[in-house]
Amino acid sequence: MLAKRVFRNVVYNSSSVLIANVVGVVVTIYVARALKPxxxxxxxxxxxxAFLLLTFTDLGINATLVRYVAHAHGLKDYExxxxxxxxxxxxxxxxxxxxxxxxxASSDVLSTYVFHKPLLSDPLKVTSLFILFFSxxxxxxxxxxxFNDFKANLIKSAVYEFxxxxxxxxxxxxxxxxxxxxLGFAIASSLALIVLLVSLLKKYGNLVFGRAKPIDWRRIVRFTSYLTIGSITWVVFAYVDSVMIGMFLPAEDVGYYRASYNIVGAISGLVSIPTVMFPVFVQLEGRDLRNAFNRAFKYSAILSFPVxxxxxxxxxxxxxxVYGADYLPAVxxxxxxxxxxxRSALGFWGVIFNAKExxxxPVYVSFFAMILNIVLNYFMILRWGIVGAGIATVVSNLFSWITLAYLSKVMFNVFPKVEHLVKPxxxxxxxxxxxSQFKLSNLIxxxxxxxxxAMVYFGVLFLIKGMTIDDLRYLRTILGLERD
Known part of the structure; x- marks a missing residue:
């Protein structure tokens, strides 16, 4: 029964993510083409x-709610x-x-004196409504x-995205x-809010209304501290470059940068393996952990480098x-x-540290990498424009990856084999x-x-033994194409 429920929740959650990704790509392409750079x-x-500020409406509250409400619900302590x-x-x-x-209230000041783009004022006012409803x-x-009910994820995603x-x-x-x-964002998030509220009151009204116990706020604050730092860090990592470009460069440069970033983000989601390894790493120690890590790292590297x-x-x-000739400066x-x-495909370190409690x-390292990112963005944007912002982002992510890799080696003796990087x-x-020897005139x-x-890549990989027949057999086994 539990396994069926877990599987059902995985299907609901995966379906919601798929809907979000597909609609997100369609929306980005349509808006980019319709609005021009x-x-x-x-x-x-x-x-x-807006997404930077959304972090400050959460500060780990959502994750804290899930953790403590789930625990109390499991104890049947409904008060x-x-x-x-x-x-x-x-x-x-x-x-x-x-x-x-x-x-x-501050939209006029921000648009005029911080970003020097008066056209930004009214959009910021609209996004303030989006922040309200979305959060x-x-x-x-x-x-x-x-309440272990992930069907709501699918409902919310379907209502909001469509x-x-x-x-x-x-x-x-x-x-x-x-x-x-x-306005489309704001209205969609308000509709999702209404649908979830009606469903919550109908399905779990008895768990919302009634006598309630006081809660230990010191315990809450202690739990949310790392979540708060971590959530702020990752959101800043994702959006501070765009904001700083908006402060120092013309508006169209933000468009070029986000157009490229969105393509990279969509592809990263398709080749990211680390997250699904979390439950595996939780259960393993010592040599078993190292073997599982090296196997996963090897296949991630094989997949990601040619991409x-x-x-x-x-x-x-x-x-x-995707975007049209107007966006060629984004290349x-x-x-x-x-x-x-x-970074996405080979970023196993956060998963390992979280799995080992x-x-x-990763929070501390990410925080310092975020500071490095901001500093590098300031100097590199002024010198090299949006390419400088890209370099700053890549360098700060590389710093985070190398630092966590070193700490993983020291603390868990988990570190990738050199050949798993060199051969791919x-x-x-x-x-x-x-x-590069071919002159390409179109996408086809x-x-x-x-x-x-790709055929050349895998051919060379087999020749230098970066991939073997045993690897193919293993992949066939986990895909259910061959018996273990």
């Missing part, structure tokens, strides 16, 4: 600011469940309204998850431009196909940001050299050449 830059900058929900909901509402109203809907979603797609296309095609696109070099070789055609920064795919290490790199470089030709390059 300058207005798409204003739109991207407003959203980047304590209500206590956690009510106490944390008051804090959540306070933070949400504080951030939302502050952004609304509150996320909190309600967390309540469902605390509503967003519908209203953005409707408003932008009606001539409302940036305001219309952002990076393939994206670089196909970058110009991909940008032109150079796409080449730089492509290396972030490796040492989350403070050598094979990818040979593939890239062959691909590019895809054909990349397929040829």
């Amino acid at each position: 300058e207005l798409f830059g204003i739109y991207s900058l407003a959203l980047s600011i 304590l469940v209500r206590g956690y929900i009510r106490g944390l909901s008051k804090l959540k509402v306070l933070l949400v309204f504080l951030v939302s109203t502050t952004l609304f 509150l809907s996320g909190f309600l979603n967390a309540i469902f998850n605390a 509503s967003r797609l519908f209203f953005i296309i409707l408003f932008v095609s009606a001539g409302l431009s940036v305001i219309g696109a952002l 990076v070099f393939g994206l670089i070789s196909l970058g110009e055609q991909l940008i032109k196909f 150079p920064v796409l080449y730089v940001l492509s290396f972030l795919i490796l 040492k989350p403070e290490y 790199i050598v094979s990818s470089l040979i593939m890239f050299y062959i691909i 030709e590019g895809v054909s050449v990349v397929l040829l390059g």
Whole structure:
């Protein structure tokens, strides 16, 4: 029964992520083409600011709610469940309204004196509504998850994503431009909030209303401290470069940068293996842990390196196909940001430290990497523009990866074998050299050449024994194509 429920929750959650990714790509392409680089830059900058500020409406509250409500619910202490929900909901509402109203009130000052883009003022006012509705809907979603109910994830994703797609296309095609696109976000998040609220009251009203116990706020604060630092760090990592570009460069440069970043982010999600290894690493120690790590790292490296070099070789055609010729200035920064795919695919360190109940290490390292990112962005954006921002982001991520890799070696004796990096790199470089000999005039030709390059890559990889027949048998076994 438990296994069936877990599987069902995985299906619900995976389906919600898939819907979000597909609709997100469609929305980005449509808005980028409809608004053109300058207005798409204003739109991207407003959203980047919104997602930065969304961090301060959470501060680990959602994760804290899931942890403590789930624990109290498991003990069947429903008064304590209500206590956690009510106490944390008051804090959540306070933070949400504080951030939302502050952004609304300061939109003119921010747009004129900080970003020097008066066109940004009204979009920021609209995004303040998006912050309000989106953050509150996320909190309600967390309540469902605390009750081990992940169907709400799928419902929220379907309502929000399809509503967003519908209203953005409707408003932008009606001539409302940036305001219309952002209104689509605000309306979609408000609809998701309403649907979740009605469903919560109908399904779990007895766990929300009634007598409640007081909660231990000191315990809550102690638990959320690392979550707060970690959440702020990662969101800043994701959006501070776009915000700083908006401060120092024209709006269209933000559009070019986010256009490239969105492509890299979409591809990274397809080749990211580390997250699914978390439950495996939790159960393993010593040699078993090292063996599982090396096996996963080897296959991640084999998959990710050719993707990076393939994206670089196909970058110009991909940008032109997805966004149009107006976005060709985004090509150079796409080449730089492509290396972030490796950070996603080979970033096992945070998973290992969390699995071994040492989350403070990735939090501290990420915090220092974030500071490095901000400093490098300041100097490199002024010197090299959006390419400098891309370099700053890649370098700071590399610093985080190397530092955590060293700490993993010291604390757990877990570290990748050199050959698992060198052989995919050598094979990818040979593939890239062959691909670069072709003059590509369109995406179709590019895809054909990349397929040829993939055959070269795996051929070389087998020749230098970066991949063997045993590896193929192992992959067939885990895919269910061959008996173990």
